[in-house]
Ligand SMILES: O=C(O)C(=O)C[C@H](O)C(=O)CO
């Protein structure tokens with residue numbers, strides 16, 4: 001079963017007026033991982049699409065998605081998939097890729113139908129592409145690790161880069177995930193924006209009772225949403241995207257836009273946040 005929800009692009013002046021329910025309806029992705037289902041959010045931020053596929057021991061195929069009006073979803077798009085569950089497989093372009101927890105699969109434009117199988121919980125990201133690039137499995141052992149932050153500022157963390165120029169070529173997608181060290185709670189400090197790229201965060205690896213306070217909004221007009229395990233925050237180009245966890249968490253960051261330069265960020269120092 002496939003479900004697709006459309007999210008329109010929100011102007012920052014509009015976001016300022018929103019109450020909690022409106023912020024959640026526009027910027028939070030809930031219930032993306034349901035047994036036996038593929039659930040997608042098709043956004044109007046760079047037409048970035050995110051979602052989950054949970055085959056729950058069976059198989060699920062993603063092919064035509066009405067929203068794109070193309071015969072197959074990947075006819076003019078690329079895709080990044082992260083397995084946040086147990087072992088599973090993804091079949092595309094005549095190949096079957098075995099994916100353990102944390103592995104990432106890149107599928108290039110024209111890859112065709114995508115079949116998810118096994119016990120995996122597959123996080124799906126996708127953006128329009130301008131050329132066909134080879135499909136590529138990037139295991140946890142293949143990623144590039146960057147250490148950031150410090151225990152003194154409660155933000156010591158490891159950034160694992162997968163779909164990233166240092167690892168492989170993509171059209172628009174840049175993707176990886178960040179884990180906090182024990183005792184550190186803050187991600188993405190100092191905060192930043194990047195008007196050139198939208199971004200989405202998928203929080204996972206959290207206890208059921210735990211929550212992340214996700215900061216969003218313009219730097220001088222911040223808002224927050226509390227996020228549970230396996231929920232996503234959609235971050236428009238004008239929004240900061242930082243968070244603090246009440247308990248352990250990892251988050252998958254994925255971006256699409258004008259460049260694939262991970263370091264292209266406009267930093268906002270804590271003293272300048274409002
Ligand atoms: O912990 C961090 O810092 C991040 O993971 C930052 C994200 O990767 C990001 O926002 C990239 O633009």
Ligand SMILES: [Zn+2]
Pocket residue numbers: 192193194199241265
């Ligand atoms: Zn960012």
